[in-house]
Each structure stands twice: as structure tokens, then as C-alpha cells.
Amino acid sequence: MAGPTDPDDGIFETLRRKDNSAAQEEKTRSVNEREKALFEKQQKRLSELVETNATLPCTVSSVRVLGAVNTRPGFLKRIVDPLLSANRDRPYTLSEAIRETQFAADKLHRHGIFHEPISISIDRPDRTDPSSSPTDVDLYISLREKGRVAFKTGTEAGNAEGSAFTNLYWRNMFGGAESLNLNASIGTRTRTAYQATFEAPILANPDFRGEVGALSSSTQKTWASHEEVLKGGWTKLRWLGRGGKHELGYSGIWRQVTGLAEKASPTVRGDAGDSVKSSITYSVTNDQRDYPLLPQNGYLTRSTLELAGWGPLQGDVAFGKAEVEGQGAVRVPIPGVKGNSGVSFTTGLRAGLMYPLPLGFDSRPQASRINDRFQLGGPTDVRGFRLGGLGPRDESDAVGGDLYAAGSANLLMPLPRLGPEKPIRMQAFVTGGRLLALKQSEKEKMSSGSVRQSVSSTVAELGNGLPSMSAGVGLVYAHPVARFELNFSLPLIVRKGEDARKGLQFGLGISML
Secondary structure (H helix, E strand, O other): OOOOOOHHHHHHHHHHHHHHHHHHHHHHHHHHHHHHHHHHHHHHHHHHHHHHOOOOEEEEEEEEEEOOOOOOHHHHHHHHHHHOHHHOOOOEEHHHHHHHHHHHHHHHHHOOOEOOOOEEEEEOOOOOOOOOOOOEEEEEEEOOEOOOEEEEEEEEEEOOEEEEEEEEEEEOOOOOOOEEEEEEEEEOOEEEEEEEEEEEEEOOEEEEEEEEEEEEEEEEEHHHOEEEEEEEEEEEEEEEEOOEEEEEEEEEEEEEEEOOOOOOOHHHHHOOEEEEEEEEEEEEEEEOOOOOOOOOOEEEEEEEEEEEOEHHHOOOOOEEEEEEEEEEEEEOOOOOOOOOOOOEEEEEEEEEEEEEOEOEOOOOEOOOOOOOOEOOOOOOOOOOEOOOOOOOEEOOEEOOEOEEEEEEEEEEEEOOOOOOOOOEEEEEEEEEEEEEOOOOOOOOOOOHHHHHHHHHHHHHHHOOOOOEEEEEEEEEEEOOOOEEEEEEEEEEEOOOOOOEOOEEEEEEEOOOO
């Protein structure tokens, strides 16, 4: 007889657990299949009902949302109340009632707190109810809420760096599609970063949202021989409107240029220490690309404006900054290949200007600081150059510039035997750009007139001669979270002092030129 610690019992128990696990998986799959079949049957029945009674007048007497256990009734009421006939100035036809209900269901889905699908059903009220009429209908919206709290750890990729992170996400925090996101990470360049963000829809509108947040980070900037520490907060409004996605925000950030290397240049040492940036930003983005990380068709336009330190904004840096970005992609048909060949041609352009402004209500503009100037060069923009490899330098440091323009042209082709469906491409590219500092005489005191003249002469200089350029070939892999590139680059035009890089170059990011 087997004793209580007999190993055979453990074997049988393990087999029993495996059998139970397999049975549970089969049961779950069966339930999911039944739910899917029932949903498809309901949708088919609804379509047939609408087709045969499309123009039938009806009155929506009630709308009931089923399954919203943790969502506030007042939040749902703002979305579904407009469906009621009592809140409309004209009667429904049945097809109009169904269409408006589908719009409401889509709005619920875009809040990101419910699983797909969200199903719609229609029924007649109880005929014995004396308050009902022959045209009355009841609408039902059935949904299932997503989990409220998620905790995860992992790795992620940003522009030219990787990091490991821990994240806590609390969805539908107060029952109105609010979210709290807490994130801590360590990375290859951003040594430490802590961030908290609270976001909520305004008036239950998924296309109009507010956000407040706070951050603390420390980033090593080896191309300029220092470390930058940031601490501060922001508030933002986001909305979907004419021209794309709009964002208006205010941020107050304390910055510190510290940890200077022994070889740090006089420019970096001159900007070392503390500064406070108080700024308003506005951006509009219109992204019509089919797949942003590896577009084959469509276009992107983005423009950003920032105003810092001027007038009541205060702080101790003042400037106006404008940036524009555009990208276009087209499929390239190949003779003899039916359908999508997987070959595409993309072009991109970025440009920016930083304009010195008086601080507060002063009359004399301030020169820009290394924290705020543009940097150009590296695997995510002008390939074939190191990070910050283009533009003004002081000794070995890339100190940034006030005006830049960069562009690229890429031909992407699928690898043999893999086909266009795989997110892997070979690419041939040409990239180029220039980064300039505003021309200002060292003996001349900065004034509004001298700034205007300096900006004018620097813009003219931007078109003087060919930009710094490189060309090359490589491999591109579009992972769901980032784009990876391994390129062989050959610098073609390099200006004196710029830091070019011939040979293999690895790049990863979410926004590649």
C-alpha cells in the first residue's frame, strides 16, 4: 500500500491537475465559442429586423446598459440619455435608432474600459404597461468590463535607448473611465525615471480628455559631457478636432545640469546648475499612415509650438519654439506581382526654430541654454552620424543649435521567401540635415532687433550649400512596441567638427525619420 508520502501519489496528483487544466481550457474555449456564436446570431437577427423594418417609426422609451458593474450610472447616463426619444426634437425610424445606438456603443468602446464586442439588442416593452405605445422599443447595450488593476514589469524601447520598467495601471478608477499610471524605470541613457499620470474624460467624451502628471528623472547626456536631472509636473487637455488630434498643456520643470565630465567644454560649464522652465505647449497631429512603425501608405503631419518664460509665465528661461514634421509613404507596384508587393517608398522632413524672448516683462531677449536647444544626428534621424553629431560643437561637446532641418528618403523591400506580410524589410536610404546656432556678435548686446536680424541670416545660411548627408542599406524590424534598424551607413558630406560614423549602426525608436 502506498504511504502518505509515496511518490506515486505525487505523479497521479500531477496527472490529475494536468487533466483538470486541459478540461478547464477546453471548457473556456467552448464558452467563448458559444458566446461568439450567440453574438453573431444576435447581430444577424438584428440586421434582418432592420432590413425588413428600416423605415418603421419607433420611439425609444428606455436604454439599459448591462454588465457595467464598476462604472458610475451618471457617467453612462451622459452617453445613453441622448438616445431617448424624449430628448430628441424629431421621431426615429428603426434604422436611425439602431445607428445612433451603435454610435453610443462605439463611444463606450473608445473609453478603453470595456471588452469587445459590445452587443446591442432591441425589444418591445410590456404590452400591459399602460404608459407604453405601439411604437415604443427598449434598447439594451450588453458589455463586459476590463480588469481594473494591472501590474507588470518588462523592457521597453524608446528613441535610441532601452529600459527596464515596473508599471502599475489602475483603470476606471472612480467609475468614469479615469486612469492612474505609475511607472518606474532604469535605462541605458535615462538612468532613473519615475512618473505618475492621472487621466480622465471630460463630460464622458472619449475625444476630450484631461491629464495631470509629475515626473522625476536623471538622464546621462554623454554627447555633451553632463547629466540632466528633471523634476516637475504638467497638465494637459487633449481633443479630437479639425485637422487631427490636438493637445494643449502647461508644464513647470526644475532642471539641473550636473555630473559634468572632466573634459566638459566651457559652454557646458557655463550652463551648469539649476534652471526652471515654465511653458505652454500646443500641438496638432494628423496621422493617416496604415502602420506608423512601418508605413506602406498614408501620411503624417505634426506641428508643435512652445512658449516659455515670457510675460506671466516667468521661470528663468524664455523662448519660443516651433517644430514641424511630415512623412509620406506610397506602395510601389512591381510588374508581374499581383496585389501588395510589400515594396514602399517613404520620405520624411523635420524642421525647427528656437526664438529667444525676453524673460517675464523684461525687454531684453535671453540667449538659449543647452537644455533647450535642438540636437541632430543619430540612428533615429540623420543616420551615419553619432548622437548629436551634427551642428555646433565646443571642443568635444555637441552643444546644440537654434535652427535645424532634416530629411530622408527610404526604399523598403520585403526579404526573399518571407513575403510582404512579415514586419521585416530591407531598406536603402539617403538622409541629410543641418543644425545651426543663431548668428550673434559676441560684442553686440542681445536685443529684439538683433535677434530678428540673427534669425534672418541663420535661415539664409541654412540653404547655403548642401546639407550633411549619408546613404546606406540595412534591415528594419517593426516590433509592436518599437522599430529596430541595423544599417550600414556611409557619410557622404561631413562638415568640419561633425561626428560622422561609417559602418554598422543600430537604432531603435518609435519615431524614425
